[in-house]
Amino acid sequence: MKKNIFIAVLTIVAVILSILLVMSKQKNQKSCELEGKHKAYHEGSLNAITQCEIGHFEVKVLDDKLDGWFVGGGSDTNRAVRVTVDKIEFSVFLPDGTIKEIVLFSSPLDLAGEKKGDCSHFEGGADWLKDIKTFQAVGKIYFKEKWQPLIIQYPEGYDRD
Amino acid sequence: MSFWRIIFNSIRQHIGSSILAVVSIGLGVALLIAVFSLREQTHKTFTEIGTGVDAVLGPKGSSLQILLNAVYHLEEMPGKIKWSYMKEVEKNPIIIEAIPFCTGHSYAGYRVNAIDRRFLTDFEYLPGHKFSFDEKENGKGRPFNAAKEAVAGWEVAKKLHLKLGQTFNPVCGTKSGDPVHMNDYIVFVGILAPTGTPHDRAIYFPLTTFYGLEGHGTATAKMAEDEKYREISGAYLKIKRIRNGAMHPGIQDLKFSINQSTDAQLVVPGEVLPRLFSIIGWVDYVFIAVSIMVLVLAGMFLFVALLSALRQRRRDMAIMRCLGATRRTVFGLVLSEALIICLIGGVLGLIFGHILVGIGAEQMKSETGIHFSGLYISTIDYLLLPSLVAIGIFTGLIPAIQAYRMGVLKNLLPVS
Numbered sequence: 001m002k003k004n005i006f007i008a009v010l011t012i013v014a015v016i017l018s019i020l021l022v023m024s025k026q027k028n029q030k031s032c033e034l035e036g037k038h039k040a041y042h043e044g045s046l047n048a049i050t051q052c053e054i055g056h057f058e059v060k061v062l063d064d065k066l067d068g069w070f071v072g073g074g075s076d077t078n079r080a081v082r083v084t085v086d087k088i089e090f091s092v093f094l095p096d097g098t099i100k101e102i103v104l105f106s107s108p109l110d111l112a113g114e115k116k117g118d119c120s121h122f123e124g125g126a127d128w129l130k131d132i133k134t135f136q137a138v139g140k141i142y143f144k145e146k147w148q149p150l151i152i153q154y155p156e157g158y159d160r161d
Numbered sequence: 162m163s164f165w166r167i168i169f170n171s172i173r174q175h176i177g178s179s180i181l182a183v184v185s186i187g188l189g190v191a192l193l194i195a196v197f198s199l200r201e202q203t204h205k206t207f208t209e210i211g212t213g214v215d216a217v218l219g220p221k222g223s224s225l226q227i228l229l230n231a232v233y234h235l236e237e238m239p240g241k242i243k244w245s246y247m248k249e250v251e252k253n254p255i256i257i258e259a260i261p262f263c264t265g266h267s268y269a270g271y272r273v274n275a276i277d278r279r280f281l282t283d284f285e286y287l288p289g290h291k292f293s294f295d296e297k298e299n300g301k302g303r304p305f306n307a308a309k310e311a312v313a314g315w316e317v318a319k320k321l322h323l324k325l326g327q328t329f330n331p332v333c334g335t336k337s338g339d340p341v342h343m344n345d346y347i348v349f350v351g352i353l354a355p356t357g358t359p360h361d362r363a364i365y366f367p368l369t370t371f372y373g374l375e376g377h378g379t380a381t382a383k384m385a386e387d388e389k390y391r392e393i394s395g396a397y398l399k400i401k402r403i404r405n406g407a408m409h410p411g412i413q414d415l416k417f418s419i420n421q422s423t424d425a426q427l428v429v430p431g432e433v434l435p436r437l438f439s440i441i442g443w444v445d446y447v448f449i450a451v452s453i454m455v456l457v458l459a460g461m462f463l464f465v466a467l468l469s470a471l472r473q474r475r476r477d478m479a480i481m482r483c484l485g486a487t488r489r490t491v492f493g494l495v496l497s498e499a500l501i502i503c504l505i506g507g508v509l510g511l512i513f514g515h516i517l518v519g520i521g522a523e524q525m526k527s528e529t530g531i532h533f534s535g536l537y538i539s540t541i542d543y544l545l546l547p548s549l550v551a552i553g554i555f556t557g558l559i560p561a562i563q564a565y566r567m568g569v570l571k572n573l574l575p576v577s
Contacts, residue, residue: 041417043410069417080421111249112421120421 038077042069045157046077049141049148052159055081057141059152064130068104070120070143080112080120083143088122088150090139094132102126102137164490167481168498171470178466182459183506186552189456190510190545195517196448197541199525202533207434213286213358215408217428218242218250218259218419219395224428225437230264231395232430233359234272237335238264242425244384244391250398250419250427255411258399260284263371265394267335271317273364275371278304281312284397286356288406293354300354301325308370312351316361316526323349331366333376342374357532368393398427459506460556467499467560478564479572492565499557500550507549511542 040046044060044067053073060067068088072079085106092100104122108114114121137152151158172179219227222239229236244261251259260280266273281292281304294300302325305312313323328346332339347366355361371377372385384391401409416427471478478491519535526532 042414078417078420080417109418109421111246111253111415111418113423114421 038075040157041071041078042067044069045153045155046071047150047152047158048160049073049143049150050160052161054148055143057150057152059154061129061154064127065123065125066102066104066129067107068122070122070141080109080114081143082114082118082120083141084117085142086117088139088141090137090150090152093136093138094128095134100126100128102129164494164497167494168501171474171494171498172502174474175466175470178462178470179502182463182466182502183509185459185462186456186503186506186549187510187513189452189459190507190549191514191517192452192455193449193541194511194514194539194545195521196445196452197539198514198518198535198537199521199533200445200448201539202537204438206532207437213284213288213290214397214430215400216398216412216416217395217430218247218398218425219428221424221426224426224433227395227426227428228430228433231262231397231428234264234274234363238394241392241394242396244388244393246422246424247393247396248388250396250415250425253411253415255401255409255415256398257401258283260397260399261368261393262396263368263394265335266331266333266371267339268329268331268364269321271314271321271362271364272335273311273331273366275368276365277368278306280365280397281305281351281353285399286358286360290356292356292360294351295354298354300352302349302351305350305365305367308367308373309345309347310350311347311364311366312353313349313364314353314361315355317364318349318352323352325349325352329364331374333374340376342376344375456552460552463499463502464556464559467495467557468563471495471560471564475567475572476574478567479569482567482569483573488565491567492561495561495564496554496557499560500553503549503553503556507545511545 038046038052038056040058042058042060044058046056046058049055049057049070051073055073056071056077058069058071058077070081070083071077072081087106088104090102090104092102094100102124104124106116106119107121107123108116108119109121112120133155135152135154137154139150139152141148141150143150214232217227217231219231220238220240220242226236226239230238247259247261250256258279260277262277262280263275264272266275283291285291292300294302294304299315301318302312311329313321317323326348328348330341330343330345331347332341334340347370353361369385372381372383372391380390400412403409412427412429416429419425419427481491482488515535517535518533518537522533522535
């Protein structure tokens with residue numbers, strides 16, 4: 001009799017512990033999903049500017065238009081970072097080996113109070129953009145008080161680390 | 162004597178402990194039903210039903226606070242935004258309509274919001290549903306047309322027994338003791354038909370009236386005359402829809418741009434509310450854990466009751482075996498008894514749980530403006546029957562095994 005009660009109590013405790021374990025595991029899983037992910041807020045590809053912690057250049061291609069946003073480093077990708085240049089020139093390396101040039105011009109986000117020469121958004125266009133699915137581009141940008149190489153890997157994004 | 166008759170007699174023999182087991186199982190089930198029902202209905206109301214607001218343009222601060230204030234008439238707005246900024250935002254091609262409002266006033270515990278008249282005439286609180294003043298739908302009167310006119314939400318009108326033509330003085334604030342605009346008499350000209358949304362719980366009057374209320378000062382009065390100085394608490398935004406009624410994807414770019422400004426932010430209810438649920442989610446877990454504990458304790462109680470009943474009925478069992486009952490029959494008797502007690506407790510708990518939600522629904526509606534129904538079928542309702550069968554088997558198994566193993570000769574001796 002005593003043995004049976006002991007087994008029953010032990011089983012009940014085990015059931016309660018399992019329920020609590022499953023609950024805590026679900027919670028951990030959720031918090032892991034929220035942390036550690038660099039969200040691309042425009043649903044483009046995030047390209048680290050030398051290192052992920054320094055900043056990102058989010059790139060999105062739609063038909064013959066290329067949009068780029070300078071955003072913060074780490075998980076601060078929801079924060080725009082303004083740069084003081086008017087245009088950025090890129091050499092674009094296409095999968096077939098050809099090299100093209102593209103220039104992105106500043107396109108201030110008016111609602112953010114940005115102005116030409118002090119903005120985070122750039123855009124440019126080229127007909128050949130319509131036909132490509134993947135490319136690599138190299139440019140240079142004065143970012144966070146320093147000239148930095150700017151590498152774009154589209155669509156997967158660039159991260160040296 | 163039939164199998165079921167024997168079980169019935171056995172339950173009757175230890176009726177006291179059987180009733181206690183039924184009550185405790187019933188309580189556990191009722192708690193689970195109530196918790197799950199309220200949880201799912203709240204979730205559904207906040208995330209699926211919505212309030213017709215695609216996005217709220219508000220000041221810098223907590224996005225959750227903005228949403229609770231603008232849409233659910235709770236909390237306080239963390240600041241103000243410029244009218245001119247809202248006009249700039251309104252120019253964006255994905256925006257169909259922007260309805261500006263000012264919060265921060267109250268009357269008899271209900272919020273008084275100054276709002277653009279289009280809110281009462283054009284705004285859809287649910288897809289295809291605009292506010293109605295039709296008497297057939299329990300509404301009355303008309304939208305406000307003049308400065309000193311107001312419209313009450315259905316819930317407010319019902320609770321405060323408001324009548325058309327009645328006047329009120331708005332309170333400058335939302336807390337008790339805040340100053341009253343004693344010389345500003347606003348007359349009720351309309352009562353909105355019930356919508357089942359938090360919009361039922363507020364009073365609305367014209368935006369321009371807000372700026373001109375006595376005691377607001379010259380700077381605020383100037384806002385009524387000159388748009389350059391005008392400030393608002395926020396604006397409801399209606400966003401263009403694409404295929405399947407989904408919001409235009411441009412909302413992300415717009416939100417990003419606005420959120421970079423130092424003046425305002427864009428709050429999308431569909432994105433903020435899941436965060437609210439992740440913050441308060443642990444409360445649900447606590448309630449669910451407590452309900453499960455009650456059920457487990459009820460199960461343990463049933464287990465002990467069955468064991469003690471078995472000890473008292475050892476001789477009866479032995480006699481039954483002598484009369485031809487097999488080991489499997491006595492095993493089935495004990496197990497079925499546990500199952501029946503669990504199922505009776507479960508059914509009573511199911512009914513009581515739904516009654517509990519039904520009784521609390523009215524009170525919760527007046528507190529939160531959210532409609533709850535006692536008849537709502539939640540996930541746990543579907544899981545209840547298999548769970549109760551599992552609990553019945555779990556609690557009855559060991560006593561049933563004991564009955565199965567019971568020696569006949571040894572137990573034929575009188576117990577006393």
